[in-house]
Amino acid sequence: MTHRILFVCLGNICRSPAAEGVFRARAPHHSSDSAGTMGWHAGNPPYGPMQSAARSRGLDLSDLRARQFTAADFNRFDLIIGMDDTNIADIESLRPPGNETPVRLLTDFAPETGANHVPDPYYTRDFDGALDLIEAAIDGLSSHLDR
Template identity: 45%
Template sequence: MNDSQRIKVLFVCMGNICRSPTAQGVFGKVVREAGFAERILIDSAGTHAYHVGEPPDPRAQKTARARGIDLGDLRARRALAEDFRAFDYVLAMDQDNYAHLARICPRGMEGKLRLFMEFAPELRIREVPDPYYGGGDGFERVFDMVEAAAEGLLAEIRRRYPEVAGG
């Protein structure tokens, strides 16, 4: 399957070292376990260039490893307006990053931009909190939230694109 036939998902936070690589790793695991790894392309980016080229935060990597996910190969990059052309979903972790992405979103592509937590309405949480300045328990909480939203996102993709994701 070539890239034009795949569903493409981009997760975005501020620096691309905590929340968005966590979402990339968790969603990647959910997609692999469902047997759709060849059908769904997953990436992450940051709205700011603070950490371009850096791996995810060591605390995010540690939490991920404890849950059977390896984030070690990921490297931070900055989100670009071109990402809206390349991806089917551009998912912001919080309202601030959503607003930044809305400013760079090309006209006509606004429907691709959403808050990631929309896919876990049962949690009644709109934003994934930034765990960067907190302790390790913040990363655990983020992983729990992201896991719920990842399952909801896959369910949406399966409904919306049955020809690609076997809905």
């Protein structure tokens, strides 16, 4: 079964496009997209330092473009994944009445890391640390979806 997964962060230029890129590489039989809760960077490619960190791991994010999350996404995807509790709250604030699309934290799929969110490398500058956490969680997500 093919699943449609949406990864969401704040600006859609670091964490969510990286998660989409890792997911595309590791679970190509599923479909994915990414979005930001804010539209500041709509139409822009992922942040240069995130692209560089991803490229060093063999991931090409250059074709991705930022877009803003909308209520319509609840009907377009089977699972929506946020990077932190603020993203989750912002996503849930747009949930249409009666919609039951699951919304989860990415780190829910990597309990072994002990992380309760993916820190935003735009602010922390730890792009490799964010990618390490994203990769661990994507592996857990892929296993979860393929059961």
